[in-house]
Amino acid sequence: MKVFFVVDIKSGKVVAGKGGERESYPPITAISRLVSSDDALKVIEEIKPRFLYAADLDRIVGLGDNFSLLSKLSKRVEELIADCGFRSPEELEKLPFTPVVGTETFDITQLDRKCYVSLDFKEKFLDASGKFESWEEVVKFLNSFDLYGLIVLPIHAVGAMKPDLSVLTKTLELSEHPVMLGGGISGVEDLERLKEMGCSGVLVATAVHKGKIPLDVVRKGKF
Template sequence: MRLIPAVDLKGGRAVRLREGDPSQETAYGDPVEAARRFQEEGATFLHLVDLDRALGTGDNREAVRRVAGALSIPFQLAGGIRSLEALKEALSLGARRVVVGTVAVKDLPLLEAMLLEAGPERLAVALDARGLEVRVAGWQEAAPVSALDLLRTWAALGVRTVLYTDVRRDGTLAGLDLEVVARVREAWPHELLAGGGIAGLEDLLALKRLGVEGAVLGRALYEGRVRLSEALEVV
């Protein structure tokens, strides 16, 4: 299973939000330093999130450029990518893969166009949910649609990678809701990445047992609950 460190960008800094709440922010300093540290510890892929763009409060494209220039490993970019122009911009910044969320829930024709533009290997879809209650617009809005129905729709459209994040637990170190992850795993036949609340090695081993292909880690790495080099030897 691939372990993917997350670097969330807000105001040019690396931060973590608790349950996606911008008022509950913990700052972790320079995103370039964080990204380099994860690379040195053995990461082979990185997850970058532009929180300001996702929330409609600005953007962190200059910080993305700095991180991209400092890395020798590929990264995927998420956050506020809601048009073909934004998709092309993200790819031009050097992203190996782009992650879209709100578009994939609210505008299926645009999602199809994005798949045609980037190809399924360079476009992933974010399933952000409180359990299985779908959230959009930087996790600030509920969407009146079934998460499991969405997965079936996305598979039929040609999506091949989904990132499931449990908004209730993200940034809390509360551990995973494995029953929900198991339901998502059962419903999704292709590559599945999961995150939101990972607290330690047991969570990673549980994801591996469920057949999840990748885990996205944030606060657990920043605060030493998981040591990437050690975890890579186990999972």
């Protein structure tokens, strides 16, 4: 199972995501036992992850972007995948990282290239397309696409140290793609459970910063 270390980036700094309340995310040093700086490049220098998932919070909410920083980060890890609040297929061209298309901002009926798709939830399914009756329909619809995989992202669980597995179980049943989970992973026991369930990967941050998942796990990038 692949392990992606997560950075939520706001104005070039890493912040600690919790519950999707993006405007009030504190700097990562407020919760981390491991890093001495909020600067994204320094965080990666100290954590040294093999695989990295980045959320460009500025671009997701439409207040600028961190593309130049993401380009630098891509050179410091083996693989960078990033959700930048993409809203059109044209935005997915010539990127120095693998795009993550989130249903919160992107009309997935317009998808025309290989990427990751993030199924975004905040208590309810976030569907920018407005064209689906349910998230289950979205999973079935995406089975006809060539994708790197799906990411089940219950935003309300981010930083909560308690994973929401309700959608994940059904997604694993319905999807013909590899499925990863992000948000709420609390420690090694959760990693073991997710691996047994058949997850292809996980996104972790808070549990690493709090010492619940050993640094060695994100440095290897495998569990």
